Amino acid sequence: MKLYKNMLIAATTGLMLLGSCKDDKFLQETLKDKLSTETAYTNKAQFDALSATMYRSVQLFYNTADLTHEGWILGLGTDVCFDPRDDAAKFNNWGLVNSRETFSADWFNLQYQIIKVANTLIEAASKPGVLWLNEAEKTSTLAEGYFFRGFAYRNLANLYGGVPIVDKPIMESKVDFVKSTREQVYAFAKSDLEYARTYLPLTTTTPGRVVRAAADHVLAEVNISLKDYDGAIAAATRVIDGTDGAYALVNARFGARANEADKNYYYDLFVMGNQNRQAGNTEGIFVAQFEQGPTGAVVLGGTQNFGRPLIERMMWCYIWGFQKGGYTSGSPHDTTGRGVAYVRPTNYTNYTIWKNAGNDLRNTEVNIKRKYYFNAAVGGFAKGDLIPKSYLTLREDTMQWVYPNWQKFGTDKHIAGLPDNGYVRDFYVIRLPETYLLRAEARLAKGGQAQLVADDINAVRARAQAPLVSAANATLDYILDERARELFGEEFRMMTLTRLGKLYERTKAYGYEKSAASVQTYNNLMPIPQDMIDRNVGAFIPNNPGY
Template sequence: MRTYKLILTMITAAVVLVTASCKKDTDFLEETQKDNLNSSNSLLNPAQFQLMSASFYTYVQRFYNSADGPKDGWLLGLGTDVCFDPRDVTSKYNNWSIVNGTDNYSGDWFNWQYIIIKIANTIIAGAANPAVTWQNDAQKNATIAEARFFRGFAYRNLANVFGDVPILEAPVTAPRNDFTRNARADVYKFAQADLTFAAANLPLTTTQPGRVVRAAADHILAEVDISLKDYDGAIAATTRIINGTDGAYSLVNARFGTRASEADKNYYYDLFVMGNQNYQTGNRESIWTAQFAVTATGGAIPGGVTFSTRPLIERMMWCSWYGQTKFGYNGTAVDSTGRGVAYVRPTNYTNYTIWRNSGTDIRNSETCIKRTYYYGPNIPASVGRPGQVANKALLTTRDDTCIYIYPNWSKFGTDKHVNATPDAGYVRNFYIIRLPETYFLRAEAYLGKNDAASAAADLNVVRSRAKATPVAASDVNIDYILDERARELFGEEFRILTLARLGLVYDRTRRFGSPESAASVQQYNNLLPIPQSSIDLNNGAPIGQNPGYR
């Protein structure tokens, strides 16, 4: 697929349209550029709109699977309070001082959102064409609602980390170089209107795994409402999800799925077992998932990986224990060790601080976070014996504890890999929205109204499921909510977006980040840089850079 590298090229280019002449299930994922196609002559029936909407999901997949290395960890909080790049202390986000307008991590994020906006605007404009034959108004409105969901989602993604950005309300059909940035609050208001429409017109359920539904719209709407200090709106939106108005959702509190019979696991572990993520297969906690799992037909409508042959989450997040020769391993990965390469390591805050006095919290159990490691088959007899708990006194170098051994969160890998389907990998779908986060958003909205008791009640719904000690209302503040988000959602939530939305990138990184990140982060890093390429090409009007960046 063609990805436009520069925003101005991207938003002025001829719109890529997909026709209904696909010959196999995955043909709709291939884009063909034709300069004479536009929404008035190529989007003429609902099937064509459906095919074009698949592009939304392909770009969402890029959020999680765009490169090999630490890049995909950026969205999860690379260089902030929760994780860092352990292999190069001088790399960007370990060293915030080198983050600038040429940064491709945040730059790709910027560009991807405008591609999504471009697709959404094309669909919305095309749906207004009187030549389109709709079955009924509900079908038309649902099509527009999906596009408006993604447009609102994209503007939320932009406003959270970049602040002021240009709002494009309609397709750009002629070259322009005079875009101007809209105020962050106006971007949120634009997203709010889109998400409100989506929440009223998306279906409650779908048979297509990964496709957005009403609850997903209300969830993102609630976050946008909080950004606008519309706490009552956020409470109303999250309550529609929690009380069943938006569909039947509930926290998992019993064993389920393909490995439910294994007595040494628990139901939190089950949430991340391959094949267990989709609502359609019984996971009522799942609100929206990015689809990666390989199926008999090659994937559902949003299916298919975008980089390599599988998502590289285990490779990125797990330590490389099988490469630690002094503990009896030879560099050959097996199921018992996993296949981690340690491109992204959780901080000590994530691995240890948030679990102080955690008691019976199952999220911190050995099942869910592996903290005990054992000697391998090649361990010298003078050191120990195979299968014996490894002596931590042998961990004497930085690499020992930053690359070869650190707590492995089970949600990022498996002890039973898929044999050669594909590449003996850990291939599961990724949660974009899971119900616990909805409770956390409502708790945040209650806190905004100075109702700590109601905020604590929502937090305790999730903590009770985890068998954790309830939190007292007097202990609830935004730091506590962020700590609970890390305990429940580390590696799932868009942590950089959460911290930037709250203006806490600097504060939280200074207090809890890796030593290098904490020393280099500055106040201005609460917003990220606008891509310099977009600034340079927009020579018909000053678009400007966020303060602090050169």
Template structure:
């Protein structure tokens, strides 16, 4: 009897199973012992962790390595800066640029890593099982993902032209990518940014988080690339007129060293601790965060290497009496990257009392450390004393104070400069609107925007008749040198060749060719795409 009862319940059990789920439900795997793409992102905190991976990638742009590693997007080898140690190095010799170049290949890879993370955010946030407090909370997270996806496609299209658009997570291997056009990439980014502009918060929840103003700033640049002048003007105006939040150019001394005499507001903008909006800096729109002695606070070496990279090594100029021992007051520049003559001198002709060109902001005077006949200790080192190439390319050249300090953390000149990095600062928003006004045949309005920046700097105002694209690009050097991604700016304008040919370091001027306005698609990308032909850019 017991065996019949057991058999009865076995049959009932099978009947319940078979009638309570379909074949698909029965076979569907619902893992609870491990994370999958379906269960890893169910709360806002989990999405914040994923978004944190994207912010970490942006840190890479500023702290990826030593030498001139971090200078490439800033305009290495163009009208702005160059490697002063070897004329045969790539970007001094543009003929060396090919599809195996490590600088642009790494940039390409970084952007698609950001796109991958962004697509994961956008896709997972729309799943029904995610616990959101409101639709607004969900849309803000999606907007953050779409902002970064647009940011990455802008970073790609400006340099490489058209690239494959990937609008969803890849769940299986794909080896048949096709390149979209450059305009399609910009339009795709524009659509993402329009969503981000509507759904990102007005204020950052934490320092370094992107906001609506960052989306509109980037939307303006993309709109300019698409020659949508009115759209660009509208987007920048939302940032400037207060619609996107309370932003304004800083005009009074502020921050950690505001009481030091002989300095100015432009100098204050780059002191450690002064970059973030929550510290009172109202022109900070998006700032990449770096922290000293904090896990994850930097990427390499425990600090960014921009001071080491950008500053000359006058502390090691033994010919002028220096000991070769860097001090807290000198920093430890190694002269991996030097400004061009155009950056150091030409753009400052007629500068008047421009605060950005004072000795506080660009150190041009260096002094003998000991008696060196016929000079005595404390005398200014004259140009005539710089008799070798190394003297003026490595030991003595203008140091821009925005890249270093005379008061290092723990007094360490080699490891003690750790500050946050402006990705977007309000003066660039004004310059984008000026560019859009110029495209709209309104040089008067373009001049008015440029003069807001020049007024803050106490520089002579520009007349509308003198405003053209070259003037705006020169003003970008004066205001944004070493901040803007100069390579991307010149790339979107198709002017890498033109500006380098006219204003670059001589070896770069002599070697650059017109096809260098676009960079080569990395060879590894082409070789792995075995299912379809990935077209290379002309000239490579």
């Protein structure tokens, strides 16, 4: 395990461990022992196998560890969610967020792992001697590598600002990486994404494989960061208007549970098996694949750890263990799921953003469960009686046992009726409503397009049957509110807030009281991992201010 950890660290700095761990026998391999891009990849099947490792890394965004680990990128300790079990936990206490903090370091390392594989693919696919069927097969293969590299550098720039740019495989010891500026990293990502959006296919028969719309979506965001607002609007428009394929906001029932009259089409978006185009979903642009077993396809199914994603366990309240409510601890029900309340939505997410919500489908009991019932006769209440707010008198009652469950994170019908292991759903990395909200953001930043900004937001709100926003109220903060309403638990909220420099402000205004009290302005960027800095002995890489 120590060697495996060292391998992951090495990915962040291009095998720079060779310069500081000379006594490690494993790291004394000679280059002839390693795969070489000169000989290892000669046909499309081999490149597909290489691509599969990048898709596996994306799975790890959602399926690496237990407890609050996967909640970090979703906004742990910011305006949208927090750790309800421990006031002293990191991100509740932002004072514990430093250059040796592991959640952000794991994310950093994963991006460089993707970059490492993408660089190998790009270099190998560019060499003569590969047996391509035609030029289109070559360019689409390269485009996949360029997409993932641009995607990873966008993730790094959003969260950490300037980082080292590694643009080719590192085949020997290197300990003198230098830190590029944030703008240089965005520009590098833009170049990759421009290639990807030109040569990726419009459609694919393989669920989860990236297509042109995914590249244009990420390109739109990168262009906003580069203040190329016209470029951002154009990229988002290609996704929205059909140039990049036939995408549309879902407004009718579809998929595996469409015949259940007590649900609605927003609920259908999160039913197991409904996330891919092949299931009739017209919103999923880039979808991380999770199945109960490996599919054998280029985009691997299965799960990396634990046999299933742990999002229901992480995000849902612990109602099935609420003995005060007549439940028997240790006996989860198929209908209640097996949440254990590691990550709780803030009051902002559960309540504030829903003021004046009207008939917004997203806020109905179907999509956010707010009503819980006694499971046995307790204290004068009968089984089946509604648990009233007045009954929840202890802190843990509403921090752990009973709070609103967003139905997108779980199910009332688990596979084989097993709440422990029976929730295995694909995850949206990119979904069409976010593209609309990115275009709204670009139009707002450009200026002079107030009504068009409102129109983009209202496309999302109208689908949800929510009251429309006026042009005068269509601000950046309103867009962030709408992101929370539509995309909570999907968007990488931590990354959205650091990209916009709004993490401090929004956490101070809407975060859990402990997070709001401890967050600092320098937390608008995450720390560069200290391991990466320390091992880069040939050049100094400064950390972000404050760390």
